[in-house]
Amino acid sequence: MPVPASVQTRLDDQNVLYHIATTPVDDNNNRIWHDQHLRNVGAARSVLLQDENGKVQIIIGADRLLDLHAVNRLLNRQLFATNADELARFCRNHNVQTVPALPKIAGMLTLVDEDLLEREALLLDSGSEEQLLQLSREEFRQVLEDARLCDISVALAPLENDPSVQQDTDLILGAVENFTRLRIKQRLEETLELPPLSETAQRIIKLRVNPNADVSDLAQIVETDPSLAAQVVSWAASPYYSAPGKIRSIHDAIVRVLGFDMVLNLALGLALGRSLQIPRQGPHSALPYWQQAVYVAATIEGLVTAIPRDQRPAFGMAYLCGLLHNFGYLILAEVFPPHFNQYCHLADANSHITHQAIERHLLGVTREQIASTLMSLWSMPEEVVVALRQQNNPDYQGEHHRYAKLVFVAQRLLLQQGIGHGPKLDIPQHVFDELHLDPQKAVAAVKNILESETDLEFIALQLSPH
Incomplete structure (x- = not known):
């Protein structure tokens, strides 16, 4: 979809000069994922927070992490992110795919991260996944109106570095x-x-490294843990595997449906998960x-x-x-x-x-x-x-x-x-x-x-x- 009409109207009413930046495509001619594109170019994006007193709009760079504690300390509130259902309702009501990065887009109190004003030019989420808005710093200042400028974010790049x-x-x-x-x-x-590894998990790990282990050894371990045995049988009997006939035992589940390797690893995963x-x-x-x-x-x-x-x-x-x-x-x-x-x-x-x-x-x-x-x-x-x-x-x-x-x-x-x-x-x-x-x-x-x-x-x- 093109830039939403509500966004165009708001920019035109404020006499803001802007350009359209079309979302690029990849080597297979597929449009780059919106989240990926915003992050790649460090575009401004909107986040909606709320508490019992109402909603607040936050505008930060997609290359920044929103410091929720800083926002709540600044406003003396206990805000949390608006859930997916309410976001979807907002987008339907305003005929947008995402929340545009324009202050007071729905008349809400808006906080704008100061970091955005350090940039010579800005790309903004337009509310359409196909296009971004491109504004100069001066034009962006013009749309801020009575939005509050504040320091509410942390640089993302250092947090994305994976140590050795x-x-x-x-x-x-x-x-x-x-x-x-x-x-x-x-x-x-x-x-x-x-908690330490369960006895069942320890026995399965030992069984993994035993080259002579067979179906009987595995079935014996699983059968000694009634809960695990019930889960393995239930898994094998599920419609997902469409096993012919009824699964009557662990041995049946191993030999006829899941196989030795599958049950061995499934049992180990379940035993660890239950710890x-x-x-x-x-x-x-x-x-x-x-x-x-x-x-x-x-x-x-x-x-x-x-x-x-x-x-x-x-x-x-x-x-x-x-x-x-x-x-x-x-x-x-x-x-x-x-x-x-x-x-x-x-x-x-x-x-x-x-x-x-x-x-x-x-x-x-x-x-x-x-x-x-x-x-x-x-x-x-x-x-x-x-x-x-x-x-x-x-x-x-x-x-x-x-x-x-x-x-x-x-x-x-x-x-x-x-x-x-x-x-x-x-x-x-x-x-x-x-x-x-x-x-x-x-x-x-x-x-x-x-x-x-x-x-x-x-x-x-x-x-x-x-």
């Missing part, structure tokens, strides 16, 4: 020390005060923990199938990486409860930013760093350790890089389809090339997965604690 893996332990322990104000203990799992409490609250539009785990794992299942057979990574291992990819989310909620609540509010107010940048801002460390370090201490497979740590690094080239890239692609494809919380960003072509994965087949795979949405949600429900 060698620094992870120091950063994690530093974050824990800052949070607890207690003496740092020697071992990470003691410092984090996490921590599942947070009841999360950012707007964020999927519940198990639902996200199932969606990513199932998407990876489809992606691996789309890779030529002679280039495929190990299917079961890839699936396990998907199932555990967000394990660090549970750790954040368990170990840093006040910071987790702050993270949720910040994530809602900064939907244009990845969770890593927000976590570095709050804690100095990300969930991926914490989870991969803990997985290493728990002697989990190196493929999982690498996949969890490097899942957001499309340029990683070390050993097991394909598992990390599969998680990266799966998450971005799901976000592009509106599944999950976070910006819609592109997937570099070289990632597809390194996976020997055709982009069109990848998109088709994720759309096939989403056609089974009801079945996947049923599986996730069976995995969730009741």
Whole structure:
């Protein structure tokens, strides 16, 4: 759609001189994702916050993180991000696709970040995903009217820099020390005060490295854990797998439906996931923990199938990486409860930013760093350790890089389809090339997965604690 009529009218009424900047296309002639384009050019964007006293409009650069605490301190209010339903209603009422970055677009109190006035020229979200507004600094000042200028953001670029893996332990322990104000203990799992691995998880890890392990060994472990056994049988019997006949035992589920490798990794993922409490609250539009785990794992299942057979990574291992990819989310909620609540509010107010940048801002460390370090201490497979740590690094080239890239692609494809919380960003072509994965087949795979949405949600429900 072109620049919305309401925006054009407002600019014309103020005699503001502006130009139109059309959103560019990629090599395949597809328009670049709006979130990606705003971030690339550092365009101004709008955020709507609210409390019982009403809504407030915030305008910041897409290359900045909104400091929600600074806004609330300035206004002496307890504002939080407007939810997706209300945003959609706003866009419908004003015939826009996004909230335009023009002050008082709906008569609301508007705060404008001072950083924007440091720029010679500005690009603004026009309310259309196809075009941006281009204004000089002087013209932008003209539209500010009685908007309040204030310092309410943090530069995003430093927060997007991923430190080396060698620094992870120091950063994690530093974050824990800052949070607890207690003496740092020697071992990470003691410092984090996490429960030890369950006996079931320990037995499955030992089974993984036993070259002589067979179906009977695995079935015996699963059967000794009634809850786990019920979940495996429920998974195998779900409509998603369309198994012929009734699943009568764990042995039946392994041999006839899921296979040894799948059940081994599924059981391990479930055993680890049950070791921590599942947070009841999360950012707007964020999927519940198990639902996200199932969606990513199932998407990876489809992606691996789309890779030529002679280039495929190990299917079961890839699936396990998907199932555990967000394990660090549970750790954040368990170990840093006040910071987790702050993270949720910040994530809602900064939907244009990845969770890593927000976590570095709050804690100095990300969930991926914490989870991969803990997985290493728990002697989990190196493929999982690498996949969890490097899942957001499309340029990683070390050993097991394909598992990390599969998680990266799966998450971005799901976000592009509106599944999950976070910006819609592109997937570099070289990632597809390194996976020997055709982009069109990848998109088709994720759309096939989403056609089974009801079945996947049923599986996730069976995995969730009741």
